[in-house]
Amino acid sequence: MSDAPIIATTRLNHWFGSGDARKQALFDIDLTLQRGSFTVLMGPSGSGKTTVLTLVGCLRAVQDGSALLLGQELNGATEAMLIALRRKLGFIFQAHNLHESLTAAQNVIMGLQVHPGVPEAAAEQAAVHALGLVGLADRTGYLPANLSGGQKQRVAVARALVANPALVLADEPTAALDKDSAADVVDLLKRMGQARGTTTLLVTHDPRILDRADRILTLEDGRIVKVEERG
């Protein structure tokens, strides 16, 4: 099981719109991510990076080609299957998307509560631990409005990682952060990958992140045009 890829796409194509307005966004994407790898997806705006993320993240239906996520075929998967698979993933968005009326700890608990049967006390303990890992042990009871931008993004990272996801999908997670905060967030993702075997697929334009990647994929006009192995 440990040798099986977390993601394996074969000749993955995707279109947006219909009729005359139908436009192909991805062309024959072949992508394989091994367990524990840290992959950066680069490319200009409109190159298809986000489309790849949403397809492998079960947020869009696969239209053509094959996409295996954790060994399950996404092409033809039901909505219930996609929801179940999403629970095994961690999402980090460009905006933190924290719930304004929940404290930092409660926001992180939401990452655990999606799994039925997690005891309340255990969830709280795990949330506090996760916040400690991102350096926010003293901010557990703070509402997002009382946290800085970097702190909010770190809470979002803790929320994505608290349930030990098999795969973390991150879209420009450092875009709104200063240099130090950005380095902290990326180092944290990298460390967690190494410690827990979490696979990370990260979309970015940020050159500060590239030297932390095991592999850099460059997309242009919906095609992977360059693969750079760093590991």
Add this chain to the structure above:
Amino acid sequence: MSWLLRRLFGRLPIGWLQLTHNRTRFAAALAGVAFANVLVFVQLGIMNSMGAATLRPYEFFQADLMISAGDANALNEGGNVARQWLLQAMADPDVTDGMGLFVGNVPWDRATKDITFTTFGVDPAQAAFLSPEIAGDAALLQVQDAALLDRLARGLSRDEAAAIRPQSPLAFETQGRTLTAFATFAGGGGFGGDGYMLVSDQTFLALFPARSSNAPDHILLRLRPGANPAQVSTRLKTLVSDPSLRIRSYADAAQEDLRYQQTRRPTGVIFGFGVLIGVLVGLVIVYQVLSTDVADHLREYATFKAMGYGPQFFLGIVLEEALVLGIMGFIPGLIVGTAILTLMAAITTLPLTMTPFMAVSVFLGTILFSALSGTIATRRLAAADPADLF
């Protein structure tokens, strides 16, 4: 509350936390729900009081059957009944007694406030047709121009009413005659008059010279113990040659009057619509609050969707909010509604009260309609597409 909801739903009480995060909006939402509750309470209170006020005069009399004119939908409405039908009804072996009942409105011009009494003319010798409270004083009506007055009548001070006794009667002018009240009974203001007055049929005819002793408004009949009113009524219908007459049990007559007042009289229909409008206002308020709340949190909901939360989870949040608004809005609504009904009852002397049935049914209705609003509001969640977050 947070602890309670956490135990109830087995998760973070996100709905409660969302609602209380913006306290001003939360207070406004609760005020809206409370307002809708007050609207419903007041309208229901008036409707109920109309029912109680309609049935109240029926409680003054004791009868098994009532014969009325075909167009007599209420005690004081419709044409007269020929006395001959009373005599004919008495021929039935199960009919033991009969009495003509006269009804008319009598104005009492007072310096402070003019009072209109719904006046009943009865045979004082037939005390068995009167309620126990009134029957005890029926003999007083044998005296010409004697009256029994409603001590709860609107415009009659309680002290003045309490002073009315056979030893200290109250004389007053009406219809060009001087009547003397020797005793009182408990009636109460209604929608058609300020109170009630009982006089003998002879005094009634003196007050209304145009009326004839041969044409009372209704005929009350008492039956032999054990007789079946429905069977006697059927027999009388074959006996009486006027097919337009209504021959009903006394209890049925009261209920038909009530239905008539509630469904066919403009006041009943208006109050019924008032209740409906109150319910609709509540529905719209809760829907507006919840749908605005959903719209304000679409991004967070989309994030939860991306994390793997399903439709039941979101429905649960919105229903949790609906429950909180329904319960917390009901409490001030109940308090204010009770206060308003009490105040209105004191001013109008109508039987306006907050009954446990009203409180429970409005509470259940509030919860039901809040949940309905919440369910409708979840339709806006379809707009929360997690793919748009990237």
